[in-house]
């Protein structure tokens with residue numbers, strides 16, 4: 001038990017459990033706990049969860065990425081203009097959208113590593129540059145900032161299948177989370193991520209390629225954001241430059257709620273997944289209570305404040321001898 | 323002296339008009355502890371940076387294992403077996419002992435894509451190495467390094483360097499931030515590393531720590547070697563007088579016994 005409390009995801013686990021039980025008690029007979037209700041909050045969590053995993057790994061390495069929002073939009077627009085305006089086949093355009101995500105991530109990573117400026121500012125700038133460029137270029141090409149997507153059947157199967165109420169995004173989330181878990185907790189690269197965020201100089205002195213670690217995480221974040229753009233685009237049959245803007249702050253919020261230290265060096269994928277699930281439960285649970293959905297923001301804000309305090313406490317606890 | 327590990331011959335290091343090192347000659351022997359003493363600004367840090375490949379000497383030669391050498395950088399020096407342990411860098415508090423120990427050289431098991439760090443092996447070796455160097459309190463490789471004391475972290479860093487084949491250990495003030503008991507752990511460990519054949523350069527302000535383990539002594543004053551002597555050739559008082567400002571003259575007497 002004592003060892004569990006020291007784990008980075010302990011707080012998120014407790015918060016998730018309490019919140020779930022709260023909505024369970026507050027929404028009797030409304031189907032919140034039914035299969036469809038569960039699919040509902042999982043749907044809400046899934047796409048956010050796909051970006052939150054790499055954003056969380058990046059934060060453990062000590063960096064931020066606020067450009068994910070515009071990358072989601074850019075990716076959906078690449079797919080829309082490609083399949084619509086140019087009549088290009090779907091899969092190559094999906095490949096192109098993912099590559100654009102990787103390129104944005106690479107640009108972020110290089111800029112952060114070369115300029116040594118805070119990634120917070122660098123990626124905030126990227127966020128505006130990318131959304132501005134997406135809108136500008138879309139207008140130049142087709143005089144629109146959103147457009148329909150004509151996806152092939154196989155692409156629809158991969159990105160827009162629904163099983164009952166559940167979106168296939170949930171499976172993508174599980175896949176990304178599993179890969180993230182293997183990387184962070186099991187691989188050599190994961191050890192380097194922790195070391196880079198925990199003590200950059202010491203990591204470098206031990207031969208860890210600190211810059212490469214960061215750049216690769218920025219690239220992974222860009223690719224995952226592009227994947228979310230593809231998922232949303234294909235599901236809604238349209239691309240829009242402003243898709244994903246909500247993630248800019250939601251992703252770091254669920255990451256912190258999941259127990260990742262703002263200063264880096266500590267956190268877990270299980271925690272990030274729980275933080276994201278908590279977000280899904282609140283967003284969907286409020287709806288079942290019939291209260292105004294404005295309360296979601298209040299809930300999230302309080303949770304974030306609590307999480308930051310709790311994380312500091314857990315960190316101190318972890319550093320006291322067992 | 324055929325088995326000299328590293329030798330500096332008439333080394334100068336200038337930073338613009340600042341002469342940080344002037345005509346320094348010294349040699350590091352395997353299985354010996356060379357103590358480098360000197361007051362603030364005497365050039366100790368500059369000297370270790372030359373030894374560890376971080377700076378190139380302005381004039382003079384470095385001879386490593388009998389060959390004249392110019393290190394291209396700290397990485398090359400490290401690859402050739404020169405390990406530098408700084409006072410506070412080197413460990414990551416929120417990571418486990420095993421993961422810290424093997425950082426940058428993690429043992430892996432399994433096949434791709436399921437290849438993973440062999441945590442069991444890493445933990446076992448880390449704990450075993452630290453025990454070998456006299457640290458018996460840490461028995462669980464999963465323990466976070468942040469829960470260990472400053473002295474224990476030094477032991478981890480030095481044990482790590484030795485495990486990865488360091489021939490020469492450069493320790494920059496490893497005991498200066500430590501209490502008496504902690505310092506004695508580190509000094510004990512230095513003796514064990516010496517027995518294992520490492521050549522050790524021990525930088526310190528503290529004459530009593532130096533006297534308790536040193537074989538050879540070198541006192542730097544304003545970038546120049548002011549004195550050079552062997553164990554038992556000089557008394558503690560002489561050493562203190564040599565180093566400008568022997569502040570802890572009185573403390574010295576009572577603490578020395580506790581260390582040895």
Ligand SMILES: Nc1ncnc2c1ncn2[C@@H]1O[C@H](COP(=O)(O)OP(=O)(O)OP(=O)(O)O)[C@@H](O)[C@H]1O
Pocket residue numbers: 337340341342360361362363364365366367368369
């Ligand atoms: N990179 C540098 N550029 C210019 N001057 C330097 C540089 N590094 C050291 N010096 C100068 O060289 C002299 C010796 O400094 P050094 O840091 O080697 O002393 P030290 O013996 O390590 O002192 P301390 O006990 O305070 O650590 C000082 O006058 C310092 O200002």
Ligand SMILES: [Mg+2]
Pocket residue numbers: 366367368
């Ligand atoms: Mg110094």
